Amino acid sequence: MKTGDPRFVEINAENAIHVIHTSPQDGKATFVFLNSMGASTAVWEDEIAPLLRARGFGTLSFDYRGQGQSTYGAAATLEPAEIIADIGFTVAQEQPENPIFVGLSIGGLFAVRSWLNGAAADAMVLVNTLRKPGAQVDWINELEARLIAMGGMPLVLDVLRPVLSSCEQLEVLRPSHLPEDGYTPWPPEHPRRRLAEGVHKADWGVPWTQLSIPTLVFTGLHDRLFRIQSDVDGILAEIPDVQTIIYPDGGHSLHAEYPQRFVDDLVRFADAVAAKRTLQRPVGG
Secondary structure, three states, X not given: OOEOOOEEEEOOOOOEEEEEEEOOOOOOOEEEEEOOOOOOHHHHHOOHHHHHHHOOOXXXXXXXXXXXXXXXXXXXXXXXXXXXXHHHHHHHHHOOOOEEEEEEOHHHHHHHHHHHOOOOOOEEEEEOOOOOOOHHHHHHHHHHHHHHHHHHHHHHHHHHHHHOOOHHHHHHHHHHOOOXXXXXXXXXXXXXXXXXXXXXXXXXXXXXXXXXXXXXXXEEOOOOOOOOHHHHHHHHOOOOOEEEEEEOOOOOOHHHHOHHHHHHHHHHHHHHHHHHHHHHOOOOO
């Protein structure tokens, strides 16, 4: 039984993954959260994970090396291959019950890649993840890295927010953004800057036809940075067992804009996965 107390999964003497893991009740699913580059356990633990736990579900959130409280040594790369390997290692160590991976943005890519590499999951949730490799992805990755160097994540978010969020969300955020005193550059050794530079090595050429577990895709129509609808539709056509939920009024961070609605959708999906698993169970099993 995992109790939800923050602790560390040690990779070696210099590297350890900060985890918060609570077991489910009555055989329900455990939602395993895979962060975007700019996220941490706080993204899930502030609201989403407590709401799910209150309904009896398990949750597992953790920071990649370079995020939150996870530690890393001098040899750590903070690149996608390392992140994907760490996800597999952490899931194997924690062994969440009836795991459902929930990947936010590029975290969905990491979720799928780790599952293809053998990480155990009963189902997959992808939140504004779907995109194809090409000039658009390369441009955004390079732009983010350069903006972080110029003014840190505050500059990145202020530059990109109008194409990531709805007008309603922009009104909420405006008082705490676009500071009059400007922005402060982040040094090359800053872990978030290193993570941004490592994203150039992410492989978006996913063999989607191999994603054979039940998959739920969230799309916010106000995410106008990453979403090319024809690419999204093409990928959806390749995933064997997929359903979609569209938030016409939502942007990139649906969990933050509509937490209760997001949780309700996760719960419905988990219940459907559990029902399907029961139907597929051998007689007498």
